[in-house]
Amino acid sequence: MFDGSIDEVRIYDRALSAAEVAALYALENTPPPVAPSITITSPGEGQVITGTTADLNVTITGDHDHWHYRIDSTFPASGSAGGTMVMSGSTVTLTGLSPGSHDVQVALVDASHNLLSPSATDSVSFTAQAANQAPAFAGGATFTTAENNASASFLIGATDADGDALIYTVSGPDADKFNLNSATGELTWNTAPDYEANASA
Numbered sequence: 001m002f003d004g005s006i007d008e009v010r011i012y013d014r015a016l017s018a019a020e021v022a023a024l025y026a027l028e029n030t031p032p033p034v035a036p037s038i039t040i041t042s043p044g045e046g047q048v049i050t051g052t053t054a055d056l057n058v059t060i061t062g063d064h065d066h067w068h069y070r071i072d073s074t075f076p077a078s079g080s081a082g083g084t085m086v087m088s089g090s091t092v093t094l095t096g097l098s099p100g101s102h103d104v105q106v107a108l109v110d111a112s113h114n115l116l117s118p119s120a121t122d123s124v125s126f127t128a129q130a131a132n133q134a135p136a137f138a139g140g141a142t143f144t145t146a147e148n149n150a151s152a153s154f155l156i157g158a159t160d161a162d163g164d165a166l167i168y169t170v171s172g173p174d175a176d177k178f179n180l181n182s183a184t185g186e187l188t189w190n191t192a193p194d195y196e197a198n199a200s201a
Contacts, residue, residue, distance in 0.1 A: 036062030036108050036120040043104075043126040051131045054094045056104060064108040064116060071097075071104055075121060081109045097128040133161035148192050156185035 016024075042057045043049060056069060068075075070083035071094060083105075086092055094104065108120040115121075138157040145152035158166055170180040170187070179188050 034062045036060075036064045036116055038064075038067055038106050038108050038120050038122055040104065040106055040122045040124050043124060045124045045126070047124075047126045049097075049126060049128050052095065052097045052128065054097060054126070054128070055091055056094050056106075057091050058106055058122070060090060060108065062108075062120070064120070065111040067106055067108050068113070069104060069106045072102055073105075075105055075107050075115060075119075078115055078117065078119070081107050081113055081115050083107075085109070085113060099128055099130045101125060101127050130162065132164075135160045135164075135166055143187075145189075145193070147194055152189060152192070154187045156180075156187055158185065 010024075037060070039059050040056070041059055043054055058067065060067065066085060066087045068081040068083040068085050069092065073083070075081055075083070084092075103123060103125050105121060105123040108116050110116060135158045138159065143154040145154075156168060158168075160166055166185075168180055168182050168185045170178055177190055179190055180186070
């Protein structure tokens with residue numbers, strides 16, 4: 001006894017070949033199409049990057065033509081996506097990032113650059129910070145003092161674009177002849193130089 005329902009009946013006046021049977025089986029057992037989707041894999045949500053560039057990586061599934069991305073602007077609800085198009089591949093390099101917070105959005109589009117319906121989009125927020133800059137010295141690189149002037153001093157000035165606190169050090173074969181204030185950059189003689197005693201300077 002068959003307790004069920006029959007969706008479709010096909011009657012043939014001949015025996016089907018193995019290929020025909022396989023084709024019918026495949027027709028009835030084809031999985032449904034995968035819904036289009038795009039997901040940002042990097043940068044991660046809340047990630048902090050250093051510098052003015054970042055790689056934008058995505059994973060894509062389903063039927064689509066290509067994808068677009070936007071930095072610090074949003075896609076419309078429908079229609080033309082705008083932004084920057086990526087015709088192939090899953091990685092692009094974001095350039096010209098200023099220090100601060102940024103939002104990046106991605107979307108799958110059709111051949112006319114229109115958003116899919118229903119839309120397939122994703123977005124993340126991340127922060128860009130400036131690369132560490134080396135301190136820059138101000139003023140001259142040499143100074144002159146009269147001999148036997150025990151109070152002579154030279155102030156080494158420097159600034160740091162990142163606003164980091166600076167610590168001064170002295171090195172070289174004559175480093176032991178000087179005293180350097182590591183906090184202020186003031187350089188003084190340990191012993192006043194004497195022209196008649198060349199080893200003193």
